[in-house]
Amino acid sequence: MAKQSSGAGSAPAAKPASSTSRGGGRRKSTGGARTGKAASGSESVTRQQARRAKRHDRDTLIGLYREMLVARRFEEKAGQMYGMGLIGGFCHLYIGQEAVVVGLQSAITETDTVVTSYRDHAHMLACGMDPKGVMAELTGRRTGYSKGKGGSMHMFSREKNFFGGHGIVGAQVPIGTGIAFAHKYLEEKAVCLTYLGDGAVNQGQVYESFNMAALWQLPVIYVIENNKYGMGTSTERSSAKAQELYHRGQAYGIPGMQVDGMDVLAVREAAEKVIPKVRGGEGPYILEMLTYRYRGHSMSDPAKYRSKDEVQKMRTERDPIDRLKHTLIEEGYCDEDELKAIDREVKNLISEAAEFAQNSPEPDEAELWTEVYTEAEAAE
Ligand SMILES: Cc1ncc(C[n+]2csc(CCOP(=O)(O)OP(=O)(O)O)c2C)c(N)n1
Ligand SMILES: [Mg+2]
Numbered sequence: 150m151a152k153q154s155s156g157a158g159s160a161p162a163a164k165p166a167s168s169t170s171r172g173g174g175r176r177k178s179t180g181g182a183r184t185g186k187a188a189s190g191s192e193s194v195t196r197q198q199a200r201r202a203k204r205h206d207r208d209t210l211i212g213l214y215r216e217m218l219v220a221r222r223f224e225e226k227a228g229q230m231y232g233m234g235l236i237g238g239f240c241h242l243y244i245g246q247e248a249v250v251v252g253l254q255s256a257i258t259e260t261d262t263v264v265t266s267y268r269d270h271a272h273m274l275a276c277g278m279d280p281k282g283v284m285a286e287l288t289g290r291r292t293g294y295s296k297g298k299g300g301s302m303h304m305f306s307r308e309k310n311f312f313g314g315h316g317i318v319g320a321q322v323p324i325g326t327g328i329a330f331a332h333k334y335l336e337e338k339a340v341c342l343t344y345l346g347d348g349a350v351n352q353g354q355v356y357e358s359f360n361m362a363a364l365w366q367l368p369v370i371y372v373i374e375n376n377k378y379g380m381g382t383s384t385e386r387s388s389a390k391a392q393e394l395y396h397r398g399q400a401y402g403i404p405g406m407q408v409d410g411m412d413v414l415a416v417r418e419a420a421e422k423v424i425p426k427v428r429g430g431e432g433p434y435i436l437e438m439l440t441y442r443y444r445g446h447s448m449s450d451p452a453k454y455r456s457k458d459e460v461q462k463m464r465t466e467r468d469p470i471d472r473l474k475h476t477l478i479e480e481g482y483c484d485e486d487e488l489k490a491i492d493r494e495v496k497n498l499i500s501e502a503a504e505f506a507q508n509s510p511e512p513d514e515a516e517l518w519t520e521v522y523t524e525a526e527a528a529e
Contacts, residue, residue, distance in 0.1 A: 154396045154405040154435075194412065194467070198476045201414035207482050213255060213413050214477060215491050217247040217470050220271035222499045223280055227270065227287055230503060231448045236287045239316070240301045241268040245411075245443035248469035249374055250275045252416025253342060253436075256424055260337060264312040264325040265344035267302035268374075268442075272344065276309040280502035290509035297512040298520070318379075319349035322371070326358040329369035329433075340427050344372045348379020348387065350394055356401075359433070363401035366432035370423060371398070373437040374410070380446045381454040395437035403433050410438030411467040441467070 192200075202210055224242045231240050243250075246268075254263065254275035265272045273283050278294065286293025286304050294304040302316040312328060315321040325343025332339040349355060350373060362369050373394050377384055384391040395405030406423065409415040416438065423434045441463045445452040452460075477483050 152393075152395065152407040154393075154399055194409075194472065195475065195479075198412055198414055198472060199480050201412075201418060202476050202480055202482070204418075205414070209255075210473070210477060210482055211487075211491070213251055213417070214470070214473050214488070215495065216251040216255065216275060217413060217473070218492065218495045219280070219498065220247045220251065220274050221470060222495050223274060223283070223502070224270055226499050226503050227284070228444070228448065230284075230288065230506075235507065236301070237289060238300045238302075239267065240287065240448045241446065242444045242448070243268050243271040243442065245463065245468070246374060246376060246440045247271055248413035248416050249372070249410045249438045249440050250344075252413040253372065253420045256417055256420035257340065257342065259310070260339040262310040262312060262325075262328050262332070262339060262341045263344075264321045264328060264341065265314070266318065266321060266346055266349070267314065267316045268346070269302065269304065269314045273304060273306070273309075273311055273314075276306065276311040278304075278306050278309050278311060280498060281505040284502040284506040285509050288506040288509075289511060290506055291512045291516075292505070292509040296516060296520075298516060319345060319352040319354055321345065322349065322352075322355050322358045325371075326362050326367060326369055329362065329367035330365065332368050333365065338368075338428060340368045340370060340424055342370050342372055344374055346379060347373060347375040347377070347384045347391075347394060348382070350397055351388060355397075359398050359401045359403055362433040363398070363403050366430060368427050368430070369433045370427055371403075371433065371435045373397075373435065374440055375437055376440045376442045378442070378446070378454070381450070381452075383454070395435050398433070398435045403435055405435035405437060407437045407439065410440035411463075411469050411472070413469055413473055 221244060224244050227236060227240060228242055230236050250271045263272055263276055270283060274280060282292065282294045283304065286295055286297060286299060287301050289297045289300060291297050293299070294306055299314070302314055304314045305311060312324065313321065315324070322343055322345050325341050329341040332341060345355065361367070375384060375394055379387060388394065390396065395407045398405055406419055408419045419436055423436060427434050443460055443464060474488060477488065478485060
């Protein structure tokens with residue numbers, strides 16, 4: 150059962166989630182996305198995922214595995230290259246959280262849009278952006294998505310509908326709301342996935358956005374990536390009712406759901422339930438993803454605010470990639486050799502991206518003066 154908030158009235162409501170089905174839709178699930186808490190309850194996380202897997206075909210499951218692996222290997226490589234001095238400035242890794250973007254973005258269409266914070270590499274890859282162009286941008290090269298002038302936090306792809314990459318905490322929330330306004334105004338039937346961290350949920354601009362999105366019934370899904378920390382501060386220390394961030398839209402009538410963000414199939418299930426509603430004009434929705442980052446806040450964070458045991462426990466018991474690998478093998482979708490072949494293919498893809506980046510030239514000095522301002526068209 151997912152923890153859900155109806156958005157109406159003042160009392161938090163827990164309602165069962167009915168599931169929608171994709172990838173063949175042969176089976177009806179008996180439960181929706183679960184919370185991390187529920188996941189360790191009556192049914193083991195392993196059983197839950199095995200049950201959810203039956204709702205998808207083999208190619209979909211293997212595709213989700215591969216996508217998570219692309220994000221993981223890309224970021225491991227970025228971490229190494231940062232250590233070698235090839236990446237400058239800030240670099241925030243997403244390692245551990247891959248199930249969130251992969252599960253959600255596997256359920257959107259090409260016309261849907263995505264906007265997020267500075268922890269953005271996996272979001273871009275899941276939008277279909279080329280790992281070569283992303284790595285080239287990280288290393289400040291001319292062939293990068295922002296021509297080497299943006300770096301890790303400031304990359305965009307109009308073609309893939311990725312709207313950044315934002316370094317100011319929460320700044321992307323009104324932007325995503327505005328994009329959703331445009332979708333509605335232009336009658337595009339598209340949805341904007343607007344990601345924000347648990348550290349952004351107490352900001353005024355977030356609630357101003359919630360108000361407008363609810364007032365105008367905008368097609369926006371606010372995805373709270375609750376990885377338990379905002380820099381070195383735990384959500385328990387920074388947020389009232391930290392266990393229920395998915396209720397934060399209740400005053401505006403925005404429904405919410407809390408999902409096990411370490412299970413890519415739970416995320417996918419939540420996406421399949423919520424996206425059609427939002428696309429269909431029912432207004433905004435909040436998805437709170439319970440997740441965890443294994444690395445520090447950024448490359449320069451020694452992460453002394455949590456114990457090594459805490460991180461190790463998540464890695465060994467909840468890792469989204471290992472978990473799906475286990476399900477795929479145990480439930481007979483494929484054998485270990487097939488997964489090893491995928492691992493090799495992904496490693497090559499990422500090595501090629503790293504080589505491409507390092508062999509690309511730096512931007513020309515003259516580029517310093519371009520694309521700083523855009524000419525505004527005169528109003529009539
Ligand atoms: C308005 C603003 N205040 C403070 C900062 C400094 N800062 C950068 S990241 C961060 C923590 C945000 O945590 P969270 O939203 O949980 O995202 P996560 O890093 O966990 O993905 C802070 C306080 C900032 N960039 N912008
Ligand atoms: Mg956080």
